[in-house]
Amino acid sequence: MRVLIAPDKFKGTLTAAEAAAAISEGVLRVYPEAVITTLPMADGGEGTVEAAVAAGFDERINAVVGPILKPTAAAWALSPASGGLSAEAPVTAVIETAQASGYLLAERTPENALRAHSYGCGQLIAAALDAGATEIILGLGGSAMSDGGTGALRALGLKLLDRHGALVPLGGGNLVDIAVLDASELDPRLATTRIRVAVDVDNPLYGPLGAAHVFGPQKGADADGVERLDAGLRHLASLLREATGVDPNLPGAGAAGGFPASWVALAGAKLESGVALVAELVGLDARIAEADLVVTGEGSVDSQSLAGKTPVGVARAAQKAGIPVVLVAGQLSVDYEELAALGVVAAASAAEVARSAEAAMAEPAKYLAAATAEALNGS
Numbered sequence: 001m002r003v004l005i006a007p008d009k010f011k012g013t014l015t016a017a018e019a020a021a022a023i024s025e026g027v028l029r030v031y032p033e034a035v036i037t038t039l040p041m042a043d044g045g046e047g048t049v050e051a052a053v054a055a056g057f058d059e060r061i062n063a064v065v066g067p068i069l070k071p072t073a074a075a076w077a078l079s080p081a082s083g084g085l086s087a088e089a090p091v092t093a094v095i096e097t098a099q100a101s102g103y104l105l106a107e108r109t110p111e112n113a114l115r116a117h118s119y120g121c122g123q124l125i126a127a128a129l130d131a132g133a134t135e136i137i138l139g140l141g142g143s144a145m146s147d148g149g150t151g152a153l154r155a156l157g158l159k160l161l162d163r164h165g166a167l168v169p170l171g172g173g174n175l176v177d178i179a180v181l182d183a184s185e186l187d188p189r190l191a192t193t194r195i196r197v198a199v200d201v202d203n204p205l206y207g208p209l210g211a212a213h214v215f216g217p218q219k220g221a222d223a224d225g226v227e228r229l230d231a232g233l234r235h236l237a238s239l240l241r242e243a244t245g246v247d248p249n250l251p252g253a254g255a256a257g258g259f260p261a262s263w264v265a266l267a268g269a270k271l272e273s274g275v276a277l278v279a280e281l282v283g284l285d286a287r288i289a290e291a292d293l294v295v296t297g298e299g300s301v302d303s304q305s306l307a308g309k310t311p312v313g314v315a316r317a318a319q320k321a322g323i324p325v326v327l328v329a330g331q332l333s334v335d336y337e338e339l340a341a342l343g344v345v346a347a348a349s350a351a352e353v354a355r356s357a358e359a360a361m362a363e364p365a366k367y368l369a370a371a372t373a374e375a376l377n378g379s
Helices: 016-030 047-054 099-102 110-114 121-129 149-155 173-179 188-190 211-215 223-244 261-265 274-282 284-289 304-308 311-323 336-340 350-354 357-362 364-378
Strands: 002-005 035-038 060-067 071-078 093-098 133-138 159-161 179-181 194-198 270-273 293-301 325-332 343-350
Touching: 002 016, 016 035, 016 047, 016 223, 016 293, 016 336, 016 350, 016 364, 035 357, 047 060, 047 071, 047 093, 047 133, 047 274, 060 133, 071 121, 071 284, 093 099, 093 121, 099 121, 099 133, 099 211, 110 223, 121 133, 121 149, 133 274, 149 159, 149 261, 173 223, 173 274, 179 223, 188 364, 194 261, 194 274, 261 270, 270 274, 274 284, 274 311, 284 311, 293 304, 293 311, 325 350, 325 357, 325 364, 336 343, 343 350, 343 364, 350 357, 357 364
Parallel strands: 002 035, 002 293, 093 133, 133 194, 194 270, 293 325, 325 343
Antiparallel strands: 060 071, 071 093, 159 179
């Protein structure tokens, strides 16, 4: 039996690669002769670079400015120089906002929620362009900032000036002070680079469902900070519309502190489903075609997962190819009938096997392997 194991991370416990290893152990308990292929997945957020590297991309590491000006090392990925790619194939770079501008790099305080910026992410994009990238995939998620993506573009030549002609400081809290948006010195390579932004939310840039109101408190913003950030993003949108004629207040523009807004308006970026984009990136369909069974999962599978999280994306791709799917999760709160409609033939959770979520999280690999074996025995 040929088994493809394609999970997302089990957030807070296992990376996607670690989860794949634990699931492999569970598969071999039931099918000791199985030929296993592991394919760590992601939904376009944290873990996207890891998935690209696992699929054969070259890992690069650069020193960049973190979200509150402290230096940090950030990983990104570049498509391999060899491997039979045609001359027409793009040179693809994979970059995550979380690597250079993630919330784990900044203490979550009201002050930092206003100060945090995406400048380091722009430095990674500049490094990718220097390396010859003609296509850039931006994975959003896990970010500390709410700066509308302006920090990243400032690393590439954008100037934001106040009414006195001085440069506006970095950070979402300062967007309200912008009087002039000067893109005249923006890196010209952006105009000939395909920029694909992976998103897994449909929040707009501003307003009650926008970046500041929905995600600002998670980044440490208090009530006053949320209002200031929202006003800044609204003001930025007005400036971008005036400068480019493009409305940046799109569904999904609220992801990663509104990061897509400036990139859609000033760099021609396109928003795409994160799961679909990663599936294309790692060659999921081709791997499924070689399998007799697919096993997928993530830390928590619930009603929100059905909107398009990784396990659902993998299950739908396998269902299309006529390959059965087994789903394993840390915690599972979806009716089996809903999973069966996606081609899932069996499912189990580590929390159920361990008899509690706390026990499962204390020894995640152990109980994920056990859950996998239980699901396969019941399939």
